Amino acid sequence: MERDTRFSKDTLRVWERRYGFPVPLRDANDERVYPEAQVEKLRLLRRLVDNGHRPGKIVSKTFEELLALAEEGKPRPKNGKRMQAEGTALPSAALEAHQTVATFIDLLRTHQTDALRQAMSTTLMRIGLRDFIIEIAAPLCHEVGEAWARGEIQVFEEHLFTEQIAHLLRNTISTIPAPPESAAVPRVLLTTFPEEPHGLGLLMAEALLALQGSVCISLGVQTPIGELAMAAKAQRIDIVALSFSAYCAGRSVISGLQLLRDSLPPHVEIWAGGTSPVLARTSIADVHVFQTLAGIAQAVERWRLHSQANHLGPAGA
Known part of the structure; x- marks a missing residue:
């Protein structure tokens, strides 16, 4: 159950x-x-x-x-033809992205696993990793979750999809060149709290951070907060990045973030994102909340400028 x-x-x-x-x-x-x-x-x-x-x-x-x-509370249909009929046609790029997502969902529902893998890989190579994550992968994950909630796909189908896209993203991340050791880039620790078993959002964030030249160290999911704080110190971390799905209870999100903030040195930033409703409703002191993955690039640039202005260097030293 x-x-x-x-x-x-x-x-x-x-x-x-x-x-x-x-x-x-x-x-x-x-x-x-x-x-x-x-x-x-x-x-x-x-x-x-x-x-x-x-x-x-x-x-x-x-x-x-x-x-x-x-x-x-259901949003207006995103199907391009229907929106055109209603006089609210999507821009061509957005329409193409919606159609691509719909195609991937159909492949998943019809159990065309190899075709889905190939189609996602081809799309990633064609449009690049950043656009693939923001325009395709993130909306696709949302649509798969919605389809599951409506009973249109089964648990095993969702698991198949998760493994497919996670494998694709991990392989792509491994091809991103590491930044020079002398570069002023943040060292980012990525994980989730013990109550959060979902790691796909975390993986997408890692890919975007790596594209910005960040040094990414992933602990996977469900790391105890005390262990997380020790890892941040041992790895000379500048930023702790956390992902929260709606699965995670709101109270545990708030209390966990406050406990983590109290456990980390002041110079270590906490970045939080995901679909948990509490993130959008609550302002948490000294925690940077991301409503979308698209904000990561700007946040890394802000960190760089702040680091340079304070002569901190890449690891807050």
């Missing part, structure tokens, strides 16, 4: 007690068994919670009410 709904078992059990939903059955071994209708409702709840709705306000609603709520 955790894999199929992205709600932790602790969350599901709290909801059982607090809201009276879900209402699992019990098998012969007294293990919880969730009927398909409840699984579908939980998927829809996942989608709404990801979009900022509070569980206490929506868990008790019927499936039909939740579906209507999801439709209310």
Whole structure:
């Protein structure tokens, strides 16, 4: 159930007690068994919670009410032909990107794994890594998540997609030349908090940072905050970059960022980004929040200028 709904078992059990939903059955071994209708409702709840709705306000609603709520907050169709018919045609470059994303989704749904891999690789080579991430990969990840929430793709299909694009990005990152040792570039530590298992956003950020000449050191996902602080000191880190999906609870995001800020030297910056709604709603002292991946290049340039003005050098020394 955790894999199929992205709600932790602790969350599901709290909801059982607090809201009276879900209402699992019990098998012969007294293990919880969730009927398909409840699984579908939980998927829809996942989608709404990801979009900022509070569980206490929506868990008790019927499936039909939740579906209507999801439709209310649904963005206008991004299909180029339909938008043209409505008199709001997309620019040609944006239209091409939307069509490319739609093609990739179709390949995933029809299980054309090799074709998907080849199509993504070809597109990356044609438009370059930066544009691929910002114009294709980030929207594609969002659309895959939405398709999963609507029940249009299965968990295994989402996992297949994640492995495909992660493999492509890692291979491409490995080909980016390392900056000269004398260059004034930031040393960036990338990871997620223990409650955050998703690392694809982190990988996209790493690729964009590497393109800007940053020295990137990735710890993967789910690093304890105390270990993260020790790693930052041992690796002479200038910036700690963190990714938060909507999976991560808002309170743990805020408390974790504050704990990390208190654990790091003042000169070490904290950069946070991702789809967690709390990032957009909350201003956290001494934490740079990114609403989109496109802001990374400008942030690295700002760091460079600040470093040069203060004669700090590449590692804050």
